[in-house]
Amino acid sequence: MAFNGVNISVEAPIENQIQEITYEGVEIYQPPLTLSESLAKYAQKIDFSKTIEADVKKEDVTDENKSDSDSKDAFQSSLWPWDSVRNKLRNAFQEISVLADVLAIAKDKRYMVLDPVPQEPLETKPMVQIYARKKALAGAANVLLAGAEKLKTSQNEAARNRTTPDFHIELLRLRQNWRLKKVSNTIIGDLSYRTAGSKYLQTGTFEVTKAEEDEKLCSPPGSPGGAPPNKPSSALKVSIPSELQGVAYIEVLCQKDQEDLCSASINLLGSGAPSSNPDMHWQQKLEAAQNVLFCKELFNQLAKEAVELQAPIPHMVVGNQIMATVLPGIQLIIALRHSTSAEKKQEKPSPSKSEHDHVLEHSLHQLLREVHHKNTHHPFPHPATGPLGPSKKRMMAGPMAADRYELLEMTKQEKLLEQIVKQAQHxxxxxxxxxxxxxxxxxxxxxxxxxxxxxxxxxxxxxxxxxxxxxxxxxxxxxxxxxxxxxxxxxxxxxxxxxxxxxxxxxxxxxxxxxxxxxHQILAVQALAKTMGWQCLGNSNHLGSGPVEPLGNAASCLLVSPTGDRIIAVRCEPQASGLQVAVAHSPRTDFIPTRLVLERKWEHLGGQFRDVRLDKMEGKNFLHKMELLMASLTSNS
Amino acid sequence: MTSRALPQSKEALLKSYRTRLKDDVKSMLENFEEIIKLAKGEHDTQLSRLTQCEQDTYEMHVRSANIVRAGESLMKLVSDIKQYLILNDFPSVNEAITQNSKLFRTKQAECDQKLMSLRDDMAADLYDLEEEYYSSINK
Structure with a gap:
């Protein structure tokens, strides 16, 4: 309170403090303190700790603060005036009781002995000290040796177990094949096709951990698939999200009114032990998961397109199945089959569906890969500014002033589903x-x-x-x-x-x-006739005469023998191989003049055609028969 | 042991590795020195000699255990650095990728070639077989 040497006397106010003001405005004062009360008030202001010298010194520095706290104390004092005194006394009491306890125990002489502090330190023999030190050093050396031994054995263990490669070597192998990164304390890998151009949203992350020691010990007897026994005991463990576990494949079926025409099932891993063995080698595990991801992406893409495409007969997407009509009455069914670890592969394609079409299988696979490839491999030139991706044609569209129609034409791209439907149609x-x-x-x-x-x-x-x-x-x-x-x-x-x-x-x-x-038959007969020396008088592929054919027209030809006295007529009807052969002789070998035909020369006009019963003839086939017929007719003349 | 306080940048991580290394080595050295000092036993205390001996023994044990711990910590550091190197060694990863792609490319070429020759053989055989089948009597 001593500011610049100006002293201000502080006294208690004459008026008492107002305790309460009633509603009528009457002020009720606190009664003035009695003598004992004021004594108590002052007594509790005494700070016992101030007796310590340091505190007294500090007092000067924190004078102002003190005064504040003092006034606060004064304010609180009304609650419990003897508080600090009580605290001090209680502390003293505690110490005394502890002392009493110690004395009581010391008196018992079982747990504690009081020794007089020797004024002159007891002179121990230096040899004892040396021994003690030696012992201590030996103990320390033991600890060090034990530690070193432990390190050595762990190193030896690693060296001896060359068959189970050490974690870091495995990690290096993993790193060479998969994308890994460290996020805080865990190693996260990525098995999605994102870097290969996929735009599928689902993340394919997996976590790499060190395999536990005990797990490593118990896993070797596993793997019934004839895998090398040391394979599963890898020092590395990958954990894959549950939605990517198991085995997935895409089944493609061509169905004709509930009857399968063909089926193909895509299983990129093949049927070779796709079991989701928990202790499968990480490489297979990751490949399986990647396959699941791929199948999912493929199906997702197909389903999206099936909904988007406006086919004359709309495609149906029900659950994990897409149905598209290929040709009237024939549907293409593409289904995503995903079996998780529990049920292995018991729902193998049933025997009726065993007719795999590897072409369809392969092409679905190929189509998506192509999309991926296109996403990453943009056509050259790559502009320094401007978006990557549009084709060269599109880039030329500006300078070449392409119109709206042309641009619209360019944006049309064949969808995966369309392509696969086309392939199925084919x-x-x-x-x-x-x-x-x-x-x-x-x-x-x-x-x-x-x-x-x-x-x-x-x-x-x-x-x-x-x-x-x-x-x-x-x-x-x-x-x-x-x-x-x-x-x-x-x-x-x-x-x-x-x-x-x-x-x-x-x-x-x-x-x-x-x-x-x-x-063919007609032409063949003509060609044969030529080689036999016969002449073709005429032929018609579309004969107008004769009964109307249900299919196409009858064809015919007329052949004449080298000497011109024999004629063969061939008529061929498309239906049921209707071949008719007729033969005419002119002139007849025997001429008997009649009333109408008086002279022999009139016989050259040609005579009656007589049917040849081909089925009764010798010969392996039609041409052979014709050859024989022609030969016989030629020789006769 | 330096706490692995999830360093955001690689720089900080590397720095932490360095400090860990230094700390561990320093701890080894200091503890060893202390043990040697204790072995000398030239310190005047108020304690009795016996108590002092006991204390020294205990301290030596603790210090030697510290040395062991620092050693193991160094092993852990080695493994951490290995991991870091494996995960961040992009040149070697690139090399591996190049090698793999080369391997797969040659494999692909090989497969293509084999498939081609197989296809040619099969086409030739198929032609003969078709010829034979269609001209045979048993169809």
Whole structure:
């Protein structure tokens, strides 16, 4: 309170403190302190700790603070005036009781002995001290040796167990094959295809941990799959999120009214032990998880497209299944099968579905990879500014002033589903074509129908070459046909260069082949006639006469023998191989003049045609029979 | 032991490795020195000699245990650094990737070649077989 030497006397106010003001405005004062009360008040202001010298010194420094706290104390004092005194006394009491306890124990002389502090330190012999020190050093040395031993054994253990590579070597191998990074104390890996261009949102993170020692010990007897026993005891453990565990594959089925035409199941791992063994090697485990992720992405993409695409018959997405109509009555079903660890692979494709189509399997796989590839590999040139990705055509669109239509055309991209549907369509078309050709080849023995499938083909285009020929007369006449099998249509290039376009209905192809068989027969007869020295008087592929054919037109030809006295007429109807052969003689060998035909020369005009019953004739096939017929007619003349 | 306080930047992490190394080595050295000092036994205390001996014994034990601990901590540091190196050694990773891609490329080429030759063989055989089948009587 001593500021600049000006002294201010502080006294208690004359008025007493107001305790309460009643509603009428009457002030009730506190009664003045009695003598004892004021004594108590002052007594509790005494700070006993101040007796210590340091505190007294400090007092000066914190004078002002003190005064504040003093006043506070004064204020609190009304609650418990003798508080600090009580505290001091209690502390003293505690110390005294502790002393008493100590004395009591010391008196007992069982647990504690009081020794007088020797004024002169007891002189121990230096040898004892040395021994003691020696012992202490030996103890310390033991601790050090034990520690060193422990380190050494752990090193030896690692060296001896070369079969189980050490954690860091495994980690290095893992790092070389997978992306890893350290997040705080854990090592996190990434098995998604994000770096390969995938834009799938699901993260494929896994965690790498050190395998526990005991786990390592108990795992070797496992692995019933004939794997090397030391394989599972890897020093490294990967934990994969539950949604990526297990085995997944995509099943592709072509269904025709609840009846499977074919099925393909994609299982990138193959069927080779995809069991989700808990102690599988990490590489297989990660590959399995990556496969699951891939299948999920593929299915997700397909499902999204199925919903987006506006097909004439809308695609259906139900649960884990997409249904798309390929051709009328034929559906393509793509399903995601994901079996988690519990049930292994007991739902293997049933025997009826065992007909795997590895082409469909492969192409689905390939399609998504292609999308990934496109996402990362942008066409050159890469602009220094501006977005990456648009194709070269698109970049040229600006300078070339492309119009809206052209730009819209550019944005159209074939979706995965469309592509796979096309491939499935092609697959069905190819199967149908094969079936038609084979059945026709089986039905017809006379002209041989042989088909050769072209080796070079694309997923949506293939080509078959058909040869119609007669056994033994290949050199005389052959009718080649080429059929291009597309996605929804067939294109047939005929012998004469005509191009026929057909739809997906197999009957059309069948009819076409029938027509060509007919044509072949007629042409073959003519060619044969030429080699026999016969002449062809005329032929017509589309004969107008005769009964109306249900399919195409009948073809015919007229042949005359070298001497001109024999005529053979051949008529060929496409339906049911209706071959009719008729023979006419002119002039007849025996001439009897009648009333109407007086002279022999009139017989050259030609006479009656008589049917030849081909089925009764000798000969392996039609051409052979014709050859024999011609030969016999020639020799007779 | 320095606390591994999740260093954000690599720099800080490396620094922490360095300090850990120094701390551990220093701790080893200091503890050893202290043990030697104790072995000398030239300190005047008020304690009785026997008590002093006991204390020295105890201290030596603790100090030697400290040395062992520092050693193990160094081992841990080695393993941590190894891990760090493995995870952050991008040149070697790149090398591994290049090697792998080269390996797979050659494998791919090999497979392609094999498949091609197989396809050619099969195509030739198929042609013959088709020829035979379609011209045979048993279809």
């Amino acid at each position: 697959f069905i078309m190819r199967m149908r074509t094969e079936y038609v050709l084979d059945t026709i080849a089986k039905e017809f023995k006379d002209p041989l129908i042989s088909s050769h499938w072209n080796t070079l083909n694309s997923p949506t285009q293939s080509c078959v070459k058909i040869n119609i020929s007669t056994h033994g007369y290949d050199a005389v006449c052959r009718t080649p046909l080429v059929i291009h099998v597309g996605e929804k249509s067939l294109k047939c290039i005929c012998r004469d260069g005509k191009v026929m376009n057909m739809s997906y209905e197999p009957q059309e192809l069948r009819d076409l082949i029938f027509c060509h068989i007919n044509q």
